[in-house]
Every structure is written in C-alpha cells, then in structure tokens.
Amino acid sequence: MEKPRIYITRKIPDEVIKPYKQFIDIRMWEKATEPVPRDILLEEIKHVDGLFCLLTEQVDQQCLENASKLKVIANMAVGYDNIDVTSAKDQGIIVTNTPDVLTETTADLAFTLVMATARRVVEASDYIRAGKWKHWSPFMLAGADIHNKTIGIVGMGRIGQAVARRASGFGMEILYHNRSRHKRAEHELHATYADMDKLLEESDFVVSLVPLTEQTEKLFHQETFHKMKDTAIFINVSRGKVVDEQALYEALRTKEIAAAGLDVFANEPIGVDHPLLNLENVICLPHIGSASVDTRIDMMKLCLENIHHVLNGEDPVTPVE
Numbered sequence: 001m002e003k004p005r006i007y008i009t010r011k012i013p014d015e016v017i018k019p020y021k022q023f024i025d026i027r028m029w030e031k032a033t034e035p036v037p038r039d040i041l042l043e044e045i046k047h048v049d050g051l052f053c054l055l056t057e058q059v060d061q062q063c064l065e066n067a068s069k070l071k072v073i074a075n076m077a078v079g080y081d082n083i084d085v086t087s088a089k090d091q092g093i094i095v096t097n098t099p100d101v102l103t104e105t106t107a108d109l110a111f112t113l114v115m116a117t118a119r120r121v122v123e124a125s126d127y128i129r130a131g132k133w134k135h136w137s138p139f140m141l142a143g144a145d146i147h148n149k150t151i152g153i154v155g156m157g158r159i160g161q162a163v164a165r166r167a168s169g170f171g172m173e174i175l176y177h178n179r180s181r182h183k184r185a186e187h188e189l190h191a192t193y194a195d196m197d198k199l200l201e202e203s204d205f206v207v208s209l210v211p212l213t214e215q216t217e218k219l220f221h222q223e224t225f226h227k228m229k230d231t232a233i234f235i236n237v238s239r240g241k242v243v244d245e246q247a248l249y250e251a252l253r254t255k256e257i258a259a260a261g262l263d264v265f266a267n268e269p270i271g272v273d274h275p276l277l278n279l280e281n282v283i284c285l286p287h288i289g290s291a292s293v294d295t296r297i298d299m300m301k302l303c304l305e306n307i308h309h310v311l312n313g314e315d316p317v318t319p320v321e
C-alpha cells in the first residue's frame with residue numbers, strides 16, 4: 001500500500017522525523033531559518049494528506065482550496081490564528097496544535113520579561129557596554145520590585161496558570177481575568193477573579209496570555225492603558241494583534257505606564273525601524289516564548305504524532321476546539 005504523504009514547511013532535524021519515515025512519505029521545505037515561499041506551499045499542499053506547518057504560514061481559504069487530499073493540519077504552536085479552522089473543518093480537515101508541551105517554557109519566558117522589565121536588565125547591560133558605568137550610585141538603574149506586588153493575568157489558560165504558580169513563589173498577589181471563572185486556579189493558586197477594569201487599575205504587572213480571536217483583537221487599547229497605574233508594566237507573550245501598538249507606544253512614550261516587555265508584535269518580524277524600539281522602557285524579543293531546544297523538539301514530535309494518528313484513522317492527540 002502506498003504510504004500517505006505529508007509536507008513539513010520547515011527543515012526539521014532528521015532524528016525527529018526518522019521514526020515516522022516507515023509509515024509516512026515526508027517532504028520538507030529545505031531551509032531551517034526561512035519560511036517556505038507561498039507559491040511552493042500552494043503547490044505542495046495539493047499533493048499531501050498531512051501538513052505540518054508553523055505560525056509563519058497562513059493556511060487560509062486560498063491555501064485550503066488547493067488541498068483536495070488533505071486530512072490533517074498540525075500547527076507547531078499552541079495558537080492557531082494563522083489557520084482558517086472553520087474552513088478546514090468544513091472540508092473535513094482536522095487541525096491540531098501543541099498545547100501542554102510548551103506551557104512551562106512559555107511561562108518561564110513570561111516571567112523572564114516580568115523580571116527583566118522590572119529590574120531594567122537589558123538597559124543595565126547596555127549601560128556597561130556603552131561605557132556609561134563610571135560610579136555606583138543609589139538610584140543608578142533602580143527599577144521596581146516584583147515580590148509582594150500584584151500581577152494581573154489576562155487569559156487564565158494553561159500558561160496563565162503556570163505564570164500564576166511562578167508569581168505565587170514571589171509572594172505576589174494574583175488577579176486574573178478570563179472568559180470564564182477558573183475555580184481550580186482560585187483554590188490552588190489563590191488567584192482572584194477580577195473584571196477587566198479592576199485588574200487594570202490594581203495590577204503592577206499586566207500580563208497578556210489571551211489567544212488572538214475576533215473578540216481579543218486590540219483588547220489592549222488607549223483606554224486600557226489609561227486605566228493602568230503609571231507604574232504598571234505590560235507584558236505580552238500571546239499575540240501582537242491583541243494590542244493596539246500605536247496606543248501602547250503613546251502610553252509608554254508619555255509614561256502613562258512605566259514599561260513593557262513584548263515577545264510578540266502585530267506584524268512579525270519587526271525591523272530596527274519599529275517605533276517601539278526607540279523607547280528605553282521597552283524590552284522586545286523575537287517571539288521566543290516556547291524557544292527552548294527541548295520544548296521545540298517536543299512540539300515537533302507532537303505535530304508528527306498528531307499527523308500519524310489521524311492518517312492511521314485514530315483520534316488526534318491534541319485537536320483544536
């Protein structure tokens with residue numbers, strides 16, 4: 001019997017795909033650091049039963065129109081706003097993502113940004129490199145405390161809870177806002193549900209962990225930043241489009257809020273001319289939330305497991321919705 005065919009939109013290590021080669025005919029984009037060109041994706045998708053893609057690919061209507069044989073799309077990310085899930089489902093295509101395996105790693109990065117922005121770590125390192133460290137002085141690069149402060153987590157999913165666990169180790173008070181109450185987080189993590197206004201008004205750190213949907217697009221806008229304390233630090237490790245970046249820029253420039261730590265942007269990748277990079281009170285990272293070697297390999301393996309299951313007629317491990 002002919003083996004099912006899949007296309008992987010990035011070059012991934014041979015050791016990761018090796019166990020699947022006996023079951024699946026695997027084709028792969030040849031570059032590890034550059035996304036597959038759109039025309040190649042549109043051609044490849046015509047011939048395959050499975051697609052392993054990254055958040056750099058827009059699997060939209062046009063793409064799906066070409067996908068007459070496709071049975072499964074495995075997105076190597078927990079977020080799947082790059083995929084037209086409704087159209088895929090209408091065509092009977094199963095979509096999977098990579099939750100769980102990246103939870104702790106992404107929460108580590110969220111907390112890294114909390115700490116690095118509060119204690120001005122990047123600025124301090126640049127200070128030495130720029131030859132500015134001439135004397136020690138009491139308020140040189142003095143930042144904000146983290147311990148015993150209030151963190152407001154917007155989006156209390158798996159990663160939100162993992163951030164809450166870290167916050168509780170720092171003795172922080174934990175507020176959260178979510179579509180629905182999370183009783184377990186309230187009992188186990190002593191997190192307190194707050195409406196959005198209360199969370200914005202009372203938090204020292206506001207951390208965005210909401211997925212990008214029609215409801216969350218530009219959830220953080222001029223008014224939202226206005227409601228935050230002028231000492232507040234805003235952290236975003238979810239999706240750039242949940243923020244009105246122009247409003248964030250203005251809030252930071254006018255010191256309406258104190259600082260921001262951003263791992264994601266509305267249009268990625270950003271270049272050196274991005275306005276937010278002109279501000280000293282912002283730390284920008286190139287979307288590396290889940291980027292530990294171990295976790296990235298686990299994410300790749302989970303994508304392949306999902307594909308293997310579906311092509312074998314079994315239920316996927318981590319389907320979306």
Ligand code: GLV
Pocket residue numbers: 055076077078079080102238289290
């Ligand atoms: C990364 O942003 C992801 O959604 O996994």
